[in-house]
Amino acid sequence: MAAESGKIDPMHQFLVEPLFGQHLVVGGYDISFTNSALWMVLTxxxxxxxxxxxxxxxxxxxxxxxxxxxLTGFVGNMMDANIGPKGKAFTPYVFSLFMFILFANILGMLPIGVVGLHAFTVTSHLTVTGVLAVLSFSIVLIVGFAKHKLHFFSLFVPHGTPVVMIPLIFLVELLSFLVRPFSLGLRLFVAMTAGHILLKVLAGFVINGLNAGPGIAAIVSIPSFVLMIGITLLELLVCAIQAYVFALLTSLYLNDAINLH
Known part of the structure; x- marks a missing residue:
């Protein structure tokens, strides 16, 4: 937790830094082993x-x-419900995606700050969630074109669309389809970032209230600490929900590519 002149910076927790204090640059590229990389390895x-x-x-x-x-049965049932028997081929990928996000979210909530260490939530960075989203979207495109060839474009023209409306509907559906990886990555990134910022702000209230004396501590620190406990429990629920939503949407997008619904 970064503190300067009694102020706590809630954004410091998202700073990506090399573990050993020095950047390792090779050929103009920074290949330092960072705290973000460490927590991905730990995950x-x-x-x-x-x-x-x-x-x-x-x-x-x-x-x-x-x-x-x-957990394996949960993801397997989700794939079977959303895709059908053809979804079994993609169950290992969606399961790996779900578990990685779930564990990364939970590990980022570990209260190891009390011993001087700092947990790092890798899913609070758009670079990580964006890569996961682009990877899922790429698989959807590969599966769709490999299975249906150019007929895959029929996904953007719902059945029963009037002929005169086809160009407009096609454009709207195509834009909606292309937005999917952005919304998929942003949703997880925003949810994890917002929760961690709120917790850090409340932690600042607790610490500054304690430093200000017993009277301020009773008014500010105690209510903030109680609120922190409730929000922490809520954040743990969000960790699981966001992992589930990411996996669920990936399975639904795969269903569109496989079954052209």
Missing amino acids: LGVLWVFMLGGMKRELVPGRWQAAVES
Whole structure:
């Protein structure tokens, strides 16, 4: 948490910095290992351990295995409901997407600031959410054109559209389709950024109120701390919801490419 003259900067938590204090530049490109890269690696590591520990295939599953199986079943059922049997081929990708976003969101909420460390939420950066959105959108385009060739453009002309309205409807539907990766990436980015800024602002109220004395602390710090607890619980819910929404929309976009609905 950055503080200067008693003021806390709520945007400092999003600053991408090299871990060892110096930038490593090769051929004019900065290839420094940053805090953002570290938390992405940590996310993948925690996710790998979680999946490895829950894939024991015991006859009577324990809590860990049950948790993994419930998540895989949840995503599998979502794909089957939104796409049908053809969606099984894309279940591993959507599951990986869902789990990475979920774990990245939750790890960014860890209260390790009390020991002098700083959690970093990689999904609060548009570069990360944008790459995930573009990757999903690219898969949709590849699947759509590979399966339907030029007939894929019929997706932009709903069935029953009057002939005279086809050019206008085609343009509107095409623009709506092209906006999808932007809205997909922005939604996750905005949700995570806004929540973390609010928590940091409230933390500033708590700290500055305590520094101002008992009277101000009772008026400002205590209510702010109680509000922080409630918003933290809400943010944990948002972490799961945003991961689900990203995976859900990806499955719906894949359904359009596969079934041309």
